[in-house]
Amino acid sequence: MNKSLITLDLSGEGIDDNGAQHIADALQNNTTLIKLELLGNHIGDSGSQYLAYAIMKNTTLTTLGLRDNNIGDLGAQYLATGIRNNTTLCTVDLRCNPIGNEGIQHLTDALRNNKSPPTIYLQMNEIFPENDQPLPDALRINRTLITLHFDDTESRDESERQVVKFVR
Numbered sequence: 001m002n003k004s005l006i007t008l009d010l011s012g013e014g015i016d017d018n019g020a021q022h023i024a025d026a027l028q029n030n031t032t033l034i035k036l037e038l039l040g041n042h043i044g045d046s047g048s049q050y051l052a053y054a055i056m057k058n059t060t061l062t063t064l065g066l067r068d069n070n071i072g073d074l075g076a077q078y079l080a081t082g083i084r085n086n087t088t089l090c091t092v093d094l095r096c097n098p099i100g101n102e103g104i105q106h107l108t109d110a111l112r113n114n115k116s117p118p119t120i121y122l123q124m125n126e127i128f129p130e131n132d133q134p135l136p137d138a139l140r141i142n143r144t145l146i147t148l149h150f151d152d153t154e155s156r157d158e159s160e161r162q163v164v165k166f167v168r
Contacts, residue, residue, distance in 0.1 A: 006032055011039035011065070020047030024054035027061065037065040039093070048075030052082030055089060062088055067121070068096040076103025080110035091119045099125040
């Protein structure tokens, strides 16, 4: 990876788990990249594992865009571990992935234990009403979260009621 590159956008390039592994390998030692956009690719749970390990080691990345990939609950679990152990990541975009209740639980647990991500995008995932409580629970514990996007999920109405109840 170029040592002066600060933004890398590889959106829609057909990157799969193998490609994510190569990007993750380069990301571990990169000290200049602050924004990585991998939107609309084919990154799944295995690719998420590689990227999670890389963000644990990387100290400069502030934005990670993984919208519209194939990241499921297991991939969300891996990414949650990376988020939990990273102090520079500020924005994580996980919109339009097949992340369900289990994955959301892991991500909200990471928010409970990490003070850095002020913005996380979870719209258009597979969150269902029985999992609404972890979102307000994470907000109650994490006082640094500035923005949490989860509209257009299956549980939108109930989630909004729970979050509004907490914010009051």
